[in-house]
Amino acid sequence: MVKTRLEAFSDGVFAIIITIMVLELKVPHGSEWADLTALWAKFSSYVLSFVFVGIYWVNHHHMIHAVKQVNGSMMWGNLNLLFWLSLIPFVTSWMGENHFSAHPVAAYSIVLFLCAISYRILQNIITRSHNYPEAITRAFKKSMSKAVLSMVLYVVAFGFTFINTGVSAILFLTVSFLWMIPDRNLERAMKEIME
Numbered sequence: 001m002v003k004t005r006l007e008a009f010s011d012g013v014f015a016i017i018i019t020i021m022v023l024e025l026k027v028p029h030g031s032e033w034a035d036l037t038a039l040w041a042k043f044s045s046y047v048l049s050f051v052f053v054g055i056y057w058v059n060h061h062h063m064i065h066a067v068k069q070v071n072g073s074m075m076w077g078n079l080n081l082l083f084w085l086s087l088i089p090f091v092t093s094w095m096g097e098n099h100f101s102a103h104p105v106a107a108y109s110i111v112l113f114l115c116a117i118s119y120r121i122l123q124n125i126i127t128r129s130h131n132y133p134e135a136i137t138r139a140f141k142k143s144m145s146k147a148v149l150s151m152v153l154y155v156v157a158f159g160f161t162f163i164n165t166g167v168s169a170i171l172f173l174t175v176s177f178l179w180m181i182p183d184r185n186l187e188r189a190m191k192e193i194m195e
Contacts, residue, residue, distance in 0.1 A: 001070040006078055010064070013082045014057045020089040021046055021053075024096070045096035045108075048172060049088050052112065055179045056085060056119065063123060066136055071129055077122040084115045105168050106161040112172070113154040120147055139188070150175045 025046055028035035060081075067074070091111045095104040127140050157171040 001075075003064060003067045003070045006067075006070050006075060007061075007064055010060060010078060010082060011057075013086065014053060014060075017053055017086060017089055018050060021049055021092055024089065024093045041099040042093075042096035045092045045100070048169070048176070049092040051176045051180075052115075052172075053085065053088060055176060056081075056115065059119070059179065063126060066130075066132070067126055068130060073125045074122070074129060077118075077125040081115065081118040081122050084111060084118045087111045088115070100165045100169060102161045102165060105165045106158055109154050109158040109161060109168060109172075112175070113151060113158070116147060116151050116154065120144075146178055150178060 025039070025042060028039060088111060091104065091108040095101075095108050098104045123140060123143075127137065132140075153171045153175050157168040160167040160171070
């Protein structure tokens, strides 16, 4: 099976996720700047989630670029990831609507944690399904420490939701900064193989 359908379907889901999130931003009823400030929580949660979805899209693109042949396990692993990502608009809206209160922020951290696990599962399926050169295998392994740190930060963020949701938000931002730049190790490994 070729990977183009998997890529096209995944890109479509990513686009729909972002579209749903932006449609949740309602225009304020007033025309003053103060009317916009009432939307700070919704807009902040949208920006945070847009960054996370963007990070997943970029890293998913890099990971799928390394795929030579798609199999059933990869398709199910990819669907698993897309399922958890598709819950981001719901928890984003809930969190923004309730001004980052404890339970919505806890749900947000759970969804992000499950997205991270799903991404790792898909990466493991892809790695096991290919006989990659050492350079690519090493690149995938190097990203594992960042992934583990991210999952730990999500768990800590969940714990802080019932103490101080501001700390949870800072931890979410920390994870986003960790992943903002795509994995250069994989890019270098792919370039090395192509030469």
